[in-house]
Every structure is written in structure tokens, then in C-alpha cells.
Amino acid sequence: MAGVPIEVQRLTKRYRGVTAVEELSFSVPPGQITGFLGPNGAGKTTTLRMILGLVQPTSGAVAIGGHRYRELAAPNAVVGAALDGAYAHPGHSARSHLRVHCALAGYPACRVDEVLAQLEMTEYADRRYRTYSTGMRQRLNLATALLGDPQVLLLDEPVNGLDPQGIAWLRRFLRDFADQGRTVLISSHLLAEVQQSVDRAVVIHRGRLLASGTLAELDPTRTGLESVFLNLTTEVLTTEAAR
Template identity: 55%
Template sequence: MPSGQLIEFHGVTKRFGRVTAVDGFSATIEPGVVTGFLGPNGAGKTTTMRMLLGLVRPTAGHSTIGGQPYAALAQPLQTVGAALEASSFHPGRTARNTLTISAQASGIPRPRVDEVLALVGLQDAANRKVGGYSLGMRQRLGLAQALLGDPGVLVLDEPANGLDPEGIRWMRSLLRTLAAEGRTVLVSSHLLAEVQQTVDRLLILARGRLVFQGGIEDLVDPGELATVVDSPDRPALCAALDAAGLRYENLRHGLAVADADAVAVGAVAARAGVALSLLQRRGPSLEEVFLDLVSGQRVHASAAETATEGGAR
């Protein structure tokens, strides 16, 4: 089974004339996890991926896969599988013919073509011309081509675009399986909701700059969360919280406890014999935090630290 390799970006910048598409981007993508590369359309995600794959030359900085630039890889298709353009296939060729040509050019055994077609669910449409494929089918074909060389690294740009709900669930399951095998999986999207059930780590780009890196659980600052609790006997609940030394604020529909999670608050109520009518953890939604980050209304500590380190270098 192929092993994943580190993907590293070191101060990568790309300017097109006066427009800076990517500005000093530095990050490390590790094997064994699904890393989501998020940002609004035009944030610089695709340009960054294209620089990684040697399709665009950076204005400054560099990126490596397993310590080497893409151009130096001895067997690129067997090392990195990439899917950037779902519409780039020749419309007059069949899916099987498209993959067979790629396999022959890269020294990949022909039986692998049917293996990947079955893996992505296109075995029954393998002999149909790609020009008659839906966008979702072309996405599956792009993934099949990315997997053709059984690579340890996968770089996928908006792979769920055009898939129906069943296809999205299938994609999530496949990506998690590939990462569990030890591969490095980098997948871009402009929608947090689309990937939050799939990814382990996040890189969020806005206006060409990294604004967040970390786990989904790190998006919301713990200080912004509170446990909201209520009881038919609110005075008894207040007494129990006071006895436990927990600070709380009266709300219209309960008490907001800032320094304890729902399990701890529930335990306090149970020990005091107080029945609860409400117990939940509340704070800004992940989508709200994401939108605030990409609009510049919020600055996350991880991005601030990265910017500081970049300036120090």
C-alpha cells in the first residue's frame, strides 16, 4: 500500500500583474488525515494547488511533496493523484479509453483501469463517450484518473461539485478510507458545510492569505462557548450551581454557564437532585466563524502566529 508524504508550502506567492492571487502561503499537510482547503471562490485555492503541481510558476516561495518539487518526482502519477478540472476530458473518448491512454503513458498495468472504474462506480458507463457524461460522472472520472497510479498523495479541487447527495456521501466515505490507509489527502471547497463531516484538518484561505489552520474543533474559541441550562425549579438549579462554584448569567430561556461543559453542569444538577428541562452547548456556528474569517471580521490565533513566523523569517 502506498504511503503518504508531507506536502509543504513555504511562503508561496503568486502575482498576475498587479493582482496578488496568493500571498506568502505557508502550510504543512500531513499523511493519514483528510485536510480541507477552504475559502470563497477567488481566494487562491486553485492557484495554490496548480503551483504545487508545477502548472503555475510561483512569483516567490516554493512547495514540495515528500521534500521534492513536483517536477523532480521520478513517477509523478504513481506519487500524486490530482483532479483539478472535471471538464478537461476529450468528449469523444470513452472513460475506459481515457484512462487506458494515461495508464500506457505512465507504465501502469492495464487491469488497473477497470479497478479504478469500479472503485468510482463507473464500470457500467466505461464504454460511453465522456461528452455524454453529467458533471457528477465527470467528477468520478477525474477521481478515477487521480487514483490510477495508486498514489500516496491526492490533491482534489472541489471533487463534490456536481454530485448528488448519495454521491457526496460516497465521496466522504472514500476520502476517509484513503486517508485511513495512510495517504495524504488535500481537498478544496468553498463551503464549510460540504466538508465538515469529512475533514480532520482545515486550511482556510481568504484574499490569497491563510486565515486559519487547525482542526474543525479549533475554529471556535472555547471562551465563546457556554452551556445553557434550565429547570422547572430554577431557584434550586441556581443554588446547585452556586454550591459548585460555577458562574452563570440569567437568560430569558435559561442560565448560561461559561466555565463548564454540558457534562459537568448535568452532573452538578444530578447530584443536587434537580430535574433539567434544557441542557445544551451554545456558541457561534462553524459556518458563522468561517464567514467571519473569510470576510476579515475575525482573526484566528493560528493565522496570526503563522504571519508572525513568516515575518520573522
């Protein structure tokens, strides 16, 4: 399958008069890791949910390989997603959890063992979920997203709670995934950490786009994305105060 880009076009979401996302447009190309960055409450999770068709936008549209998510013939085989707060039954093991998802989605049963091996989970695959560390739980969320062997991977705050070893492993995994020509979009409020993983970034604040581009374009002096973000938000606040 050819690379599958994501195109977000003038996306807006309002909840009872509160605007969570406003006129947001950006592109996520295949073969690269794109960071979707901003502080907590910036509208990142709402945007990811609109990309997946879980939230209906007030206006605007999202195209995944030229199609809306609900128009994809086999959406789970195109897009894999691990949203923040994903959960497994505390009494289930990773293996039983993945078997249930395979059965529900119609994937071949062999995908369970393949994904467990791919994510280096075999050692604890039969332990109860209640005994898992945060890193193990994050890896199981990712394993669930990968069952359909998707071309696009959406991850919401994937480094939350991970130790340095887990973060390094995730970096290597995402780089390998993108190097296969697949599309990666990861949201995070940890700008300094994600900067070490991504090729390009989309930076938002209060539901609005602040900047989008490669790291070299956004940070030509290599001061860091945190500094770039602070400079951009200072400019916005100064402009708003002057109105």
C-alpha cells in the first residue's frame, strides 16, 4: 500500500459555546514522525478523536489517504490508534486482551503472537493486567493498535509514565515504523522529550495552530521546541492584549 497522508482542513469543534478547536489545518505526511504538540487542554485529544470519527466536528474535515475515516473500507487496517486512558480488564492478560480484540475485529489469531513478539511483550504476555507497570500498559495499548497492521498510527501522550528505557524503546519502534513508509502522529505536552523523536511538529495552543513544519523550519537556531512554543505563545498573548 502506498503511503497514507492525513489532511486536516479548517477543523473546528465547539461544546456549548466553548471552542475546543478552531480553524485548525495541518498535514501529516507518510514516512515521517509528526509531533502534535501543545499544553494540556490545547485541543490535541479532541482533534485526534475527530480524525478517528469519534467526535463530530462543528465544521471542517479530515481526510486519511483522501477519505474520511468512516469511508475507509477497512479502517482498522488503515489506522491504528492508542488514545490516552485506554484500558484493559484487570483480570485479563495481554494475550487474552489481544485475542478478544482480534476476534471482534476479524483479524487472524496469529496476529496476537506476532504483535507480542514485535513489541517484546512475550515474557509477561500471560500476566494479569492489574500487575502491569505503566510502561507495560502503554505497550499493550500500542499492541492493540497494531493488530490490524495499520499504515497510520495515532498515539495520544504515549510517553506519559514511561521510564527512560521505555522512552528509548518507543523512539526506536516509531522510527522503524515510519521508515517503512508509514504515517505516525503522536500528541504530547512534553515538548522537549518528543523533540528527540519527531521529524516535524504541529504546535497548537487554545485550539489554534501556532506553527507547523519540520524541526529545522520551526527551530532553525536549535533552541528547542519549548523555547519556540514560549516565544509563539508570548506573541499571541501580546497581540491579544493589544486588541
